[in-house]
Amino acid sequence: MFTTTPLYYEKPYERTSTATVVEIVKWKGIDAIILDRTVFYPEGGGQPGDRGILGNSKVVDTQSDDRGQLLHIVSGQTAHTVGDTVTLHLDWHHRYDYMQQHTAQHLISGTLHRLLGIGTVSVHLGHDAMSIELDADTINESDIHLVEDEVNAIVRRSVPVTAQVVSQEDSTALGLRRPVKVDGEVRIVRIGKYDTIACGGIHVADSSELISVQFLRSERIRGHVRTFWTAGERSVALVRRNRELVDAVGSRLSVPPEAILQGIATLQEQLADTRYQIRNAVSRSATLLLDQQLQVAEHANGIPLVVFDAAQWTEDEFKILPELVLSVESLALCAIKEREDGKLAWVVALKGMEDGQSVFQAVRQKPLLLIGGKGGGKPPLWQGMGTDPLQKSQFLEQMVALYREHLHV
Numbered sequence: 192m193f194t195t196t197p198l199y200y201e202k203p204y205e206r207t208s209t210a211t212v213v214e215i216v217k218w219k220g221i222d223a224i225i226l227d228r229t230v231f232y233p234e235g236g237g238q239p240g241d242r243g244i245l246g247n248s249k250v251v252d253t254q255s256d257d258r259g260q261l262l263h264i265v266s267g268q269t270a271h272t273v274g275d276t277v278t279l280h281l282d283w284h285h286r287y288d289y290m291q292q293h294t295a296q297h298l299i300s301g302t303l304h305r306l307l308g309i310g311t312v313s314v315h316l317g318h319d320a321m322s323i324e325l326d327a328d329t330i331n332e333s334d335i336h337l338v339e340d341e342v343n344a345i346v347r348r349s350v351p352v353t354a355q356v357v358s359q360e361d362s363t364a365l366g367l368r369r370p371v372k373v374d375g376e377v378r379i380v381r382i383g384k385y386d387t388i389a390c391g392g393i394h395v396a397d398s399s400e401l402i403s404v405q406f407l408r409s410e411r412i413r414g415h416v417r418t419f420w421t422a423g424e425r426s427v428a429l430v431r432r433n434r435e436l437v438d439a440v441g442s443r444l445s446v447p448p449e450a451i452l453q454g455i456a457t458l459q460e461q462l463a464d465t466r467y468q469i470r471n472a473v474s475r476s477a478t479l480l481l482d483q484q485l486q487v488a489e490h491a492n493g494i495p496l497v498v499f500d501a502a503q504w505t506e507d508e509f510k511i512l513p514e515l516v517l518s519v520e521s522l523a524l525c526a527i528k529e530r531e532d533g534k535l536a537w538v539v540a541l542k543g544m545e546d547g548q549s550v551f552q553a554v555r556q557k558p559l560l561l562i563g564g565k566g567g568g569k570p571p572l573w574q575g576m577g578t579d580p581l582q583k584s585q586f587l588e589q590m591v592a593l594y595r596e597h598l599h600v
């Protein structure tokens with residue numbers, strides 16, 4: 192097994208170097224190149240693996256395998272062979288971004304610990320945000336702001352970030368935020384006097400490179416609070432994006448930024464008012480449609496038989512039919528509506544008769560089966576859905592016959 196010399200610890204700002212190809216292996220079926228030395232950092236400690244260019248191959252990821260061999264994972268088949276001298280170019284934007292996020296995470300975790308005594312359970316450096324899971328089930332907003340302000344004060348103070356390799360024994364005397372679990376040598380990373388912890392990651396050299404650290408949001412997970420943050424150029428981009436968003440919303444509402452909330456409140460009021468008016472209009476037109484049915488209805492024992500296909504009704508009108516029916520004193524109603532989604536909606540109302548429940552039992556036993564009808568209710572109203580629109584007219588015929596039979600007895 193070959194051990195690659197890492198250049199990234201000594202010179203974390205080195206973006207290029209030359210190296211010699213030592214071995215070409217497969218990693219999950221993909222070509223992976225092992226070099227004698229490298230500026231590419233392998234994924235670890237929550238920091239993603241480096242990307243970039245290796246000779247004429249594109250490196251999409253850098254990983255350390257089970258044996259600790261450092262693999263440059265390339266896109267497609269590499270044309271390089273063992274012994275080739277190659278030039279390495281880091282995707283610096285990617286690397287530096289994660290150096291900023293990762294170092295900010297040290298500083299935030301350190302400050303949470305120092306000011307509030309809250310430990311860090313886990314961290315994740317995401318593509319959009321960095322998350323820190325706290326060893327606490329709650330944290331209030333003023334404490335979060337206290338930490339955010341202190342972190343940014345340290346950022347502005349331009350505090351050096353340094354690393355030092357010591358023995359595990361010696362590390363115990365250094366006041367680490369979290370004790371070291373491994374034996375042998377450990378790499379201790381310090382942000383001035385503000386945080387000291389063992390870490391194998393890559394960091395910026397000075398706290399001022401974090402530019403601005405922003406708290407984004409928090410959520411509860413596994414009984415802990417998980418907080419989301421952003422740092423560096425990402426923070427700058429976020430402020431810019433948010434400002435553009437605020438401007439765009441203000442422009443849509445034709446108000447200055449400070450009047451956006453009032454503008455939205457006004458829109459909401461208008462919307463509620465419009466909805467109310469639409470509902471009233473629908474209710475009026477549905478009332479007219481029901482009246483038309485009542486006017487032409489045949490009567491049995493003084494009860495109007497209102498059995499119809501509501502093809503002329505809109506779906507909204509049909510939805511309030513049950514409500515309208517309740518204000519009619521007596522009727523035997525059955526209405527059916529084929530909806531746009533191809534399903535049937537049905538309503539049965541039996542008012543002004545004593546045996547409504549038993550009449551509906553008869554409806555359920557025969558006509559409803561015809562349309563694959565399901566649903567229910569209680570006197571005087573039942574409703575539901577059906578699956579077979581082709582049986583509409585036969586269903587309505589059966590309903591008329593059934594009502595006649597029951598009402599003439």
Ligand SMILES: [Zn+2]
Pocket residue numbers: 236293294297380390391392393394
């Ligand atoms: Zn670190």
